[in-house]
Amino acid sequence: MVSPPEPLPTTKAEEAFIAIRQLIERGQLPGGAKLTLASLSDQLQMSLTPIREALRMLQANGLVEYKRHHGHVVTRYSIQRAEEIYLLRQTLEPLATKLAAANATQAELKSIRELQEEFRLVVDGDPPRFADVVELNARWHRMVYASAHSALLDDFIERLWNGVPYQAIWFVQRRHRSVADHEAITTALEARQADVAGQGMLDHIGRGRAATVEHLQAIGSPES
Numbered sequence: 001m002v003s004p005p006e007p008l009p010t011t012k013a014e015e016a017f018i019a020i021r022q023l024i025e026r027g028q029l030p031g032g033a034k035l036t037l038a039s040l041s042d043q044l045q046m047s048l049t050p051i052r053e054a055l056r057m058l059q060a061n062g063l064v065e066y067k068r069h070h071g072h073v074v075t076r077y078s079i080q081r082a083e084e085i086y087l088l089r090q091t092l093e094p095l096a097t098k099l100a101a102a103n104a105t106q107a108e109l110k111s112i113r114e115l116q117e118e119f120r121l122v123v124d125g126d127p128p129r130f131a132d133v134v135e136l137n138a139r140w141h142r143m144v145y146a147s148a149h150s151a152l153l154d155d156f157i158e159r160l161w162n163g164v165p166y167q168a169i170w171f172v173q174r175r176h177r178s179v180a181d182h183e184a185i186t187t188a189l190e191a192r193q194a195d196v197a198g199q200g201m202l203d204h205i206g207r208g209r210a211a212t213v214e215h216l217q218a219i220g221s222p223e224s
Contacts, residue, residue, distance in 0.1 A: 010129060012046065016054035019044050024063055024074055031076030031221075035064065061134065062161075079216045080224040086209035089160050093141075093205055094198040096157060097185065099148035101194035108147040109190055115140040116186045123175045133175055140182055144189070144201075174211055178204070 020040065023029040040051045055072050058064040065075050104112070119136040122129060138161070145154050181204040188197035 012050035013053035013057065014129075016040075016044060016046055016050045017057045020051075020054055020058060021063065029074050031074050033074045034070070035072040035074065077216070078222045078224050079213055082212050082216055083209075085160050086205065086212065089157070090202055090205050090209070092153060092157050092160070093145065094202040096145040096148040096150065096153050097189070097201040098194040098198035099150060099153075100144050101189050101192050101197045103149045104147035104189060108143065112140065112143050112147065112186055112189060115143055116182050119182060120179050123179050137175075137178060137182075144185070147189075174207070177207065181207070 020029070020035075029035070035055065037048050037051055037055075040046075041048055044051065055064060059066060059072070063075055064072050066072050100108075115136060119133075119140055122132045122136055141161075142158075145157050148154070181200065185197050185200040185204065188200055
């Protein structure tokens with residue numbers, strides 16, 4: 001299967017973000033690899049400022065960690081860890097979605113719909129802004145889960161989202177399918193159809209799980 005072309009970056013920082021992300025995705029920067037401004041500047045032929053900002057973006061997306069006395073390193077992740085995290089996500093996120101169908105206020109449903117429409121516009125943009133696609137996907141999900149009105153559940157889900165750096169690596173290849181999934185879930189939430197919304201989220205996460213594991217296998221990630 002041929003992947004769609006990479007969205008074009010619009011800033012130097014985004015260009016650096018995508019370039020480093022690709023190195024991680026292809027296994028050229030494996031988990032645990034140390035990242036320094038000087039080495040990345042030489043490798044990418046870019047100044048330090050956009051690389052510094054790109055590292056912040058990568059850290060925010062879970063691809064890079066900052067370790068005291070050691071600096072930035074590529075986050076270690078394995079197929080086993082991804083499987084475990086997606087198993088938990090498939091348990092907690094459909095539950096939160098079902099609760100949102102029952103508990104969301106009209107204002108929250110309006111926000112979910114607005115985020116979905118904004119997400120659709122960004123995905124269909126020419127070219128789509130990669131960073132905005134990732135951010136709006138996360139904002140839509142977080143709005144749905146916040147609408148469940150369960151702080152403990154919301155906290156658990158947030159921790160899982162940071163467990164595997166799937167948000168930034170290969171999500172963009174599935175962006176059009178995600179628009180369709182989000183639309184079905186949003187419509188079910190608006191209709192207060194808890195079971196339909198929950199099943200939609202379960203299926204949505206299941207597709208993400210399959211794509212994530214396939215990708216990790218393709219780049220030779222460790223089994224455990």
